[in-house]
Structures are given as structure tokens and as C-alpha cells.
Amino acid sequence: MFTAQVKGSVTSTSKHASLKGARLLIVQPGEPLSGQPNGFAQIAVDVLGAAIGAQVLVSGDGRGVQDMLKAGRDCPVRLAIVALVDRSLSQ
Amino acid sequence: MYMARIIGRVEARIRSPGLEAHRLVLLQPLDFNEQPIRWSLIATDLTGAATGSLVAFEEGREAANPYDPSLPVDACVVAVVDDFRYHP
Numbered sequence: 001m002f003t004a005q006v007k008g009s010v011t012s013t014s015k016h017a018s019l020k021g022a023r024l025l026i027v028q029p030g031e032p033l034s035g036q037p038n039g040f041a042q043i044a045v046d047v048l049g050a051a052i053g054a055q056v057l058v059s060g061d062g063r064g065v066q067d068m069l070k071a072g073r074d075c076p077v078r079l080a081i082v083a084l085v086d087r088s089l090s091q
Numbered sequence: 092m093y094m095a096r097i098i099g100r101v102e103a104r105i106r107s108p109g110l111e112a113h114r115l116v117l118l119q120p121l122d123f124n125e126q127p128i129r130w131s132l133i134a135t136d137l138t139g140a141a142t143g144s145l146v147a148f149e150e151g152r153e154a155a156n157p158y159d160p161s162l163p164v165d166a167c168v169v170a171v172v173d174d175f176r177y178h179p
Contacts (some may be wrong), residue, residue, distance in 0.1 A: 007123070007177055007178055007179060008123065008175060008176045008177040008178050009175065009176055010094070010147065010170075010172055010174075010175040011172075011173045011174045011175070012147065012170040012171055012172055012173055013171075013173055014138050014140070014170070014171040014173075015138065015147075015169060015170030015171065016137055016157060016169045016170065019169065019170060024092075024147070024170075026123055026175065026177055040093065040120075040122055040128045040129070041122055041123050041177075042092060042093050042094075043092040043093070043094060043147050044092070052178055053178070060151070062151070062152060062153035062156065065153075073156060074156050074157045074159065075153070075156060075157075076137070076149050076153050076154055076156045076157050076167055076169045077092070077149060077153060077169065078092070078149055078150070078151055078152075078153040079092055079149075
């Protein structure tokens, strides 16, 4: 899993059925402690209602996303926001 | 998922069983300033989007999930991007 900052959203009507109604957010991966960007921005499914600018925890587990979206095994999504981060501590 | 532009397609007469009926699209991954990132790659396509379209594609095991029986694919276009709002 990695931490990221929500930087925007994506709208799509023509998509795999399991994504119907799913919220697609743009997440910029960043270092947990410094917030320094450390990867390319991607699109993740969000069911927690993360706001733009929020720091979030992102996971790449497809099975988890299927349960989150109550979707079947044909759901082709891997990346999803699994937590809204309050803060990261170094100890 | 990454965003990408469909920049072409790949024709291949001899393929693994099951892969014959599937369109192989050529993708250029993009950041949200629509600048190219990573390397281009090939994916199967669930949406039938035209060349030049902005799409979102998934990679890894999950990319093969929509296919039953399963296919040996690790990248698949799962959505056409109508619009996006990006606040860097």
C-alpha cells in the first residue's frame, strides 16, 4: 500500500459494468512523512468519500476492490482507496 | 489504473487460444497534464473506444478478470475517460 494525495476526479460513462456508480479519483503517490511526490498519478476507486486534497492510503488488491464495490470476479479494478490518513508518524 | 491515449492497434494473426477475437490496442500512458509517461504498451480493450481516445487501463492479474475462460493478458482498457478535473 502507499500513501497519496487526492488531486482530482475522472468521469466515465462507457466502462466495465462493475464500475457503474464507482467514484474514480486521481491520486498522486507521495512519501508518507514528507509528502514528496514519488510516482505517477493514477486513478483509484473510492468508496470512502475522500475529498480533493486529502491524504489517503491506496491499495492494489483486486479482490478487496471487488468486495468494496460488491462486484463479481469479473471486476477488472486493482487500485482503491482503503483509508483516509489522519497523519503519519516517524516513530 | 493509469490514464492513456489509444495511439494505434496491433494486428497478429497467430495468437494464444482465446485471444483471437480480442482487439489489441496500442496505449501511451499519460499523466494528468496529458504528457506521456512510462513506455507504450498493448492491452485488450473492453470498451471499443476509437484510436485517439482517452481511456483508463488496468494492469496485472485483475486485467484478465473480465475474461472467462481466462486469457493470458496483463493489461486491459476498462473505461473511456469522458472528462477529468485535475488540481495539481
